[in-house]
Amino acid sequence: MIRCWRLDDGRQSLVLGSGNDRLAEVVYWGSRLPDAEDLVTIYRANEIDVTGGMLDVNPELSVCPEAARSFPGQPGLILRDGSGMPFLPKFRFDSADQGENALRLTFRDATHGLTYVASFRINPATHVVEAKAELECDSPIHLHWLSAPVFPAPQLSDEMIDFSGRWCGEFQMNRVPWSPGMRYRENRTGRTGHEHFPGLILPCRGATNAAGDVFAFHYGWSGGHRMVAEELPDGRRQIQFGHAARVENNAKQRFETGVLYAVYSDDGINGCAVAFQRHLRDEVVDFPFPDRPRPVHYNCWEAVYFDHNLPELKEIAALAAELGAERFVLDDGWFGNRDDDTRALSDWEVDPRKYPDGLAPLIDHVHALGMTFGLWFEPEMINPDSDIHRKHPEWALGSEDQILGRHQKALNMALPEVRDFLFDRVGRILGEYEIDYVKWDHNRVLPLPDAAQTRGSYDLIDRLRAAFPATEIESCASGGGRIDFGILKRTHRVWLSDSNDAIERLRMQHNAAIFLPMAVTGSHVGPRICHTSGRTVDIRFRAWVAAQRHMGFEMDPRELTQDEARILKEVTGWWKDNRDWMVQADILRLDSPDPAVIAEQHLAQGGGRFVVFAGKQDTSKQIAPRPLRLTRLTRDAMYRVTLRNRADAPTLSRGNPHLKSDSMTVSGGYLMSHGLTLPWSFPETMWVLEGELV
CATH class of the missing domain: 3.20.20.70 (Aldolase class I)
Incomplete structure (x- = not known):
């Protein structure tokens, strides 16, 4: 018997399926599917072939991969009983509870007295999926590792982006190519850490800040985390996030992961960024006085x-x-x-x-x-x-x-x-x-x-x-x-x-x-x-x-x-x-043609105005600035653009580009396809451009 469930918003669909009462697996996650899509067909289409040197049936890449199912990669759960003997659970379907934007799947291992619950919630306004795993035990056991519900990674992703850092040097981006085997990161310092921010970005081939398919994750827990990004021998890929391993020092009867926040974007890294920014600001943080201006x-x-x-x-x-x-x-x-x-x-x-x-x-x-x-x-x-x-x-x-x-x-x-x-x-x-x-x-x-x-x-x-x-x-x-x-x-x-x-x-x-x-x-x-x-x-x-x-x-x-x-x-x-x-604007990363320039665009809700900050961190390799393309504007609308701090132009800026002397009114199409030509500047300076919908 095949059971299937789906969660949707205006951007994406998340489809899970369970066959033969086994743990569910994510069989589709991406751009929104038609309402009439046959989910059983999607489930069956997710199966991969079998050839020489493989098992006769491929073990599921489930929301909690089970070692007892001959799964060839990292399991989603590692347990030991009170005497230290390992458990190898085999969960069977128990129940499903689905609401408009939420899904709760319960599975039971009667032999070992274990109940596993995977919960998913999709936010139709922010496009963030929240996933969480819970484990209940009839008697106290020792937990070595519990992953939040496991997501598959896209096959068309050539690299992963994660984050490292140090004191006074946080949020450094690392680009690591996919290859057979595992990218394993773990923070065991007892706090979130400068060293291992719990985030992961998976851009598909050709994706940029402003375009292309991108998947992203953040694990919302402050005590240190473990991340596994693994390519299995058969080519499938899995993403696991959870608390750092072996941090539950006492035998207990109940465990739960933090919330794993997952995002799909067809609008580049910015699509993920806007989803995370809005979700944190509007759904996670509880401001005492949300309407009060943020004070200096x-x-x-x-x-x-x-x-x-x-x-x-x-x-x-x-x-x-x-x-x-x-x-x-x-x-x-x-x-x-x-x-x-x-x-x-x-x-x-x-x-x-x-x-x-x-x-x-x-x-x-x-x-x-x-x-x-x-x-x-x-x-x-x-x-x-x-x-x-x-x-x-x-x-x-x-x-x-x-x-x-x-x-x-x-x-x-x-x-x-x-x-x-x-x-x-x-x-x-x-x-x-x-x-x-x-x-x-x-x-x-x-x-x-x-x-x-x-x-x-x-x-x-x-x-x-x-x-x-x-x-x-x-x-x-x-x-x-x-x-x-x-x-x-x-x-x-x-x-x-x-x-x-x-x-x-x-x-x-x-x-x-x-x-x-x-x-x-x-x-x-x-x-x-x-x-x-x-x-x-x-x-x-x-x-x-x-x-x-x-x-x-x-x-x-x-x-x-x-x-x-x-x-x-x-x-x-x-x-x-x-x-x-x-404070309500979306912060959008711009794809700067000059590596010396870090540029971003703050776009107001509704798109009526924006400000661009173009900061020059180093000396440019070319003599004159290259045009900086903007993003997410209305192509056939007209925008008045003003260089807010044009008086900061140094004496070595001897020409007269338009923005240096006057505002200009151009189309969103021009700003996104050609971009803004800025005056020359020294390193360690910032151009600030204000834009307004005419």
Whole structure:
């Protein structure tokens, strides 16, 4: 007997089938099929032939490939019983529950007392498929590996794109060709990680940013993941995502994966990016005040570090407000005896030496300047040199002789007493003062991977959110070490990187936008001489790079010259004037003909206006700029295009291209087929072009 199910939206169809009561498999995923398509035929057409050297029947590439079925690749589930003996489950169909946009398939292994559930939900507005696996057991067992529901990979894909990185160098794209065997990536640091962002892009042959078929995945879990992209000996390909292997340290009766977010696009990588951006912003993140404009941030970290002095902070706050800041964030150093990073983490009480009257005088001053107030915490960490560690050394996760990270250990978030303590201490501060924003940091990897740690952190954040629903939270982990849809279900902004080097951020922001919208991506104007790279960057470039995302400042404003302050104020004013439509805009990667230029187009909902940022990261190999083609415009509509910062043209730009002297009105067809010819520019500069539908 063959059973089939389908989920559809306006772009795509997802078809699953099950034969002989075995686990279902995805037999079709791609452009939308006609409503009258015969699904049994689709199921049968998915079968491949058998020849010499093969089994007589090909094992299913199911949503959870089973080793007991002679599957030749990586299984989707690895279990052991209480004595350590391996289980080899054989699941049989139990039931199917299908709604308008959701499907839940249940399978049972009666011999081993196991129930497996694969859930799928398709969002007709964002085109994102959410998939999740659950396992229930009649008696406690040990889980080694559980994959989210497995998807097949396209046969016409020649390469895969995944993401690596480091501190101050997140979201680096890797292109790896498909070949027989397995691409295996695993993050065992206990957090999402700079090193292995849980994302994968599969472009089909000939696909670009703006055209072609592309499939993409993101695993929404903050505790470290495992990815398998495998080409089987018979040529079929599978994609598996799940928690990092062996992170369930105790035998249990119930397990579940994080949500696997999957996207199909017939519009290039941008089709995937827009789907992820909209889904995260509109379906995942729960903003306390969704209609409130995103405020310009000021963070004092790179201005004062641990040297908190109230008169100095008040002076800095006044200057930040004058520049256009709307939120002042007091970073590390306000609590305990925290004069450096070696002590006081977990002693969440205001330092009376630095703040003899508490935080109220600074907060009142910030409010009088028209800004809201934010505060830094690192709740999941503890210094050995702290009152709490001396009182409760058993609260620290890991062994006594573990290697420290930034002079600190992690608290064991699986312990209810630890979560209760943190809820009390952090909640006391949030309850005593008017704090509308928390920068929540996580500055070390864990001494051992443990899924219970992540669940405990989620639980604490959820409790604080329920108690203080008006407080917004930023996820920071030495910059971009904890960015994923799992943490963003509980937070509202991410600190993309600790690097405020505008060149580095230009690259990182561009790649991160495949998954992250402007609304959640913090980007700050850093010091003239970057503290993490030593590079000196002009204020114009620093300001425009920050204006591509959720804008802020993170420098000592007293270092600014009069001219620098004027420029920063002007760009900040421009961002405020445009943020309401930009926060809802789609960030589209442009296929730049010049590798030195990183360009993107922010297109308003409805397509009535856009802004193009063309950042030059390096020296061009050719002497004159090549035309930059835009995307997703209406071909026969007319657009007025203006070079917003034409006054920034250097003296070596000696010609007179149209945009350098005037606006121009041209068709969408021209902009997409030929493109915009920009003036010549130096490296480390940005052209900003505004477009409006005439």
